[in-house]
Amino acid sequence: MGDVVQKPARPARGDGAAAGATGAGGPALDPSSPLPLYQQIVAVLTSRIAAGEWEVGARMPGEHDLSEEFGVSRITAKRALDELAGAGLVTRERGRGTRLLAPTSAPPMQSSIEGWLDQMAHMQRTTEVRLLDFGPAAAPPSVTGALGVAPGARLLRTVRVRSLDGAPLSHLTAWLPEPVAEGITAADLEAVPLLKLIERAGVRVNAARQTVSATLAAPDVAQALTLYAGAPLLEVRRVVSDAEGRAVQYLRALYHPDRYQMAMTMTRIEGDGGMQWSPAPALPGHAGGEE
Amino acid sequence: MGDVVQKPARPARGDGAAAGATGAGGPALDPSSPLPLYQQIVAVLTSRIAAGEWEVGARMPGEHDLSEEFGVSRITAKRALDELAGAGLVTRERGRGTRLLAPTSAPPMQSSIEGWLDQMAHMQRTTEVRLLDFGPAAAPPSVTGALGVAPGARLLRTVRVRSLDGAPLSHLTAWLPEPVAEGITAADLEAVPLLKLIERAGVRVNAARQTVSATLAAPDVAQALTLYAGAPLLEVRRVVSDAEGRAVQYLRALYHPDRYQMAMTMTRIEGDGGMQWSPAPALPGHAGGEE
Structure with missing residues (x-):
């Protein structure tokens, strides 16, 4: 999968460049963010999980890998993994490493x-x-x-x-x-x-x-x-x-x-300016836009 | 306005008690949050502005007031006010203090x-x-x-x-x-x-x-x-x-x-189990629920 935009090593906030969701070296963390580094790593790993980087049950990067990839301390990397474990996204076992659990089901x-x-x-x-x-x-x-x-x-x-x-x-x-x-x-x-x-x-x-x-x-x-x-x-x-x-x-x-x-349902109908979204008949509906 | 629930001085997270949006002493900050203290103060002030605690143009608490109320350093209080100023919510002028600007208009x-x-x-x-x-x-x-x-x-x-x-x-x-x-x-x-x-x-x-x-x-x-x-x-x-x-x-x-x-429009109609929301005729519609 080809990133069409080159990732800078450590981008400044809002400089117009952007990185894909995955890739060698991983996205650089944002030192000027109000979010602590371990929480930024949690956000990166969560979106990689959502993007399908690992199969359910697969071994994920451990503390050592994360501290290398993001240039953070082992303590910071451990805190990020503890956070994912606490949220029920991964399991951590001595000798088996960190493994991806099935994504949580739909909200109640x-x-x-x-x-x-x-x-x-x-x-x-x-x-x-x-x-x-x-x-x-x-x-x-x-x-x-x-x-x-x-x-x-x-x-x-x-x-x-x-x-x-x-x-x-x-x-x-x-x-x-x-x-x-x-x-x-x-x-x-x-x-x-x-x-x-x-x-x-x-x-x-x-x-x-x-x-x-x-x-x-x-x-x-x-x-x-x-x-x-x-x-x-x-x-x-x-x-x-x-x-x-x-x-x-x-x-x-x-x-x-x-x-x-x-939750919303929409149907595609012929409108004035071409095809448009419309609420589904007899069902709740709202369009979030063309995209 | 009567708070029906007593505010604890410094509540633990998720202990079941809760504070209103405003009140003497202000809500305690959450030391276990991943959000830094100055960002928590920004969140509190933003919701107070939304709740109408100050008129547009009115003088708001300054660094000294905030450091007293939340028990934080002047540097932390200043950073919170700088953040609000950067977001265009307040103006800060020497001698005139911090004043509330008109709320930002609807998004583009x-x-x-x-x-x-x-x-x-x-x-x-x-x-x-x-x-x-x-x-x-x-x-x-x-x-x-x-x-x-x-x-x-x-x-x-x-x-x-x-x-x-x-x-x-x-x-x-x-x-x-x-x-x-x-x-x-x-x-x-x-x-x-x-x-x-x-x-x-x-x-x-x-x-x-x-x-x-x-x-x-x-x-x-x-x-x-x-x-x-x-x-x-x-x-x-x-x-x-x-x-x-x-x-x-x-x-x-x-x-x-x-x-x-x-943006969504809904109309109230007679349904099976009483009054219900329905998509507005000829208009986008979706119900967010009974509330």
């Missing part, structure tokens, strides 16, 4: 277009909500703008963590404007999904617009989701509106990526 | 159900593809399983980086089975989207199933996307199939979160 929860709380009911699984914060707070401009209320308005803010079978799945910060917030109590929120509470209060929830991105876990969020600070999180920002088009909720949801993923 | 690219390459054509913007790797490679089990080929089969693997207006947007690793791969050259891939090449070869692309998650940038991916190693990335894994249901492409796409987000 994949959302689709039907509410996933309903799916969980079908699966006889239990979710539990822990309320971390509840009360009026000054909303940031992104929230007041999206909800169409005055800048700096105090809104009801709720911060919850939802767990599935005892494992934290999502960290949910919701903002509710005045008429919608009225009558909702902390006790309600620990028993009933927020959207159901809004509907119970007579609001006709009609539509939602959301954006999906990725972020890093701040220490408090990491702790709530039993992750380390700096772990990657799937981030959803959603504005929910009623039948009259009024915004009735702003939600920022952060998902544990090992426990929750979004 | 939001996907929707129409192919985003088409959108870009409408917007008169240009994308460019750089080919990092092209050639046969042993596919990992996740890929061979999804494509329905023999374990360990050698498939055509392409690694590309797509840029928008000169800024890298996505890192794309695609796997193609034998009949589909035939006739595709490296030169093709630098000029034409892969999906269009597949269709040009006579394959009737019919459907795709994808999962969306988050991951951290390995050093080589970080370099290609001009990010630091360990930055959060939006991760899409997609299996594309033809009219006969045969899998014709496996794609792993990693997106720069500041430059690309997914």
Whole structure:
């Protein structure tokens, strides 16, 4: 497999050159990264595993190999391998070296277009909500703008963590404007999904617009989701509106990526400018773009 | 605003207690995190900014305040503030202290159900593809399983980086089975989207199933996307199939979160088990679940 771009021995960040996922000598580590060297090695090995560099059960590079390849100490190399072992990706045995285990299976929860709380009911699984914060707070401009209320308005803010079978799945910060917030109590929120509470209060929830991105876990969020600070999180920002088009909720949801993923189905149809993706009929759908 | 959970002074990771996003004394940092202390402070301040703790233009805590609050050195506090300034979130001026700038606007690219390459054509913007790797490679089990080929089969693997207006947007690793791969050259891939090449070869692309998650940038991916190693990335894994249901492409796409987000619209409809989210008619749609 031919790398078409030459790998520099130790590239500076953002200098425009780039290395393939594999190759002799391995990609150089980034000394200016906030991520420690052993974590960078973990990231390299994880993507090599994903790229199929080793068969399941095959012997992988050991401490000595890694310290040579990346120019790091044995202690750093050992820490990287310990991390992979802790994540269940490899097994380390005296005399047998480091071996690749089968990749972990799909995460316990994949959302689709039907509410996933309903799916969980079908699966006889239990979710539990822990309320971390509840009360009026000054909303940031992104929230007041999206909800169409005055800048700096105090809104009801709720911060919850939802767990599935005892494992934290999502960290949910919701903002509710005045008429919608009225009558909702902390006790309600620990028993009933927020959207159901809004509907119970007579609001006709009609539509939602959301954006999906990725972020890093701040220490408090990491702790709530039993992750380390700096772990990657799937981030959803959603504005929910009623039948009259009024915004009735702003939600920022952060998902544990090992426990929750979004699943989508799309079909290819003839569009104005050629072939395009469209939501699958009778199935959840969203296109991530041409690629 | 009432925290319903008491914040421990310095909580251990994953001990079940959790702190709200704001509060006196601030959340304790996580000494066992792979993320350095200054980056943890950046994460805390970023989420406080998102939570509206300061108005745009307001004075924020300085080095002295942060070193007191988090119990870190002035150097660590300064590095955190420098990082925020570098990201364009705050301005630091002698005598005026640290002040909050207006939040950055929406990212340059939001996907929707129409192919985003088409959108870009409408917007008169240009994308460019750089080919990092092209050639046969042993596919990992996740890929061979999804494509329905023999374990360990050698498939055509392409690694590309797509840029928008000169800024890298996505890192794309695609796997193609034998009949589909035939006739595709490296030169093709630098000029034409892969999906269009597949269709040009006579394959009737019919459907795709994808999962969306988050991951951290390995050093080589970080370099290609001009990010630091360990930055959060939006991760899409997609299996594309033809009219006969045969899998014709496996794609792993990693997106720069500041430059690309997914946008989705949903409507609330009466379903079997009550109210549910559904794709909006004539608009892209996907539900992230009940929450």
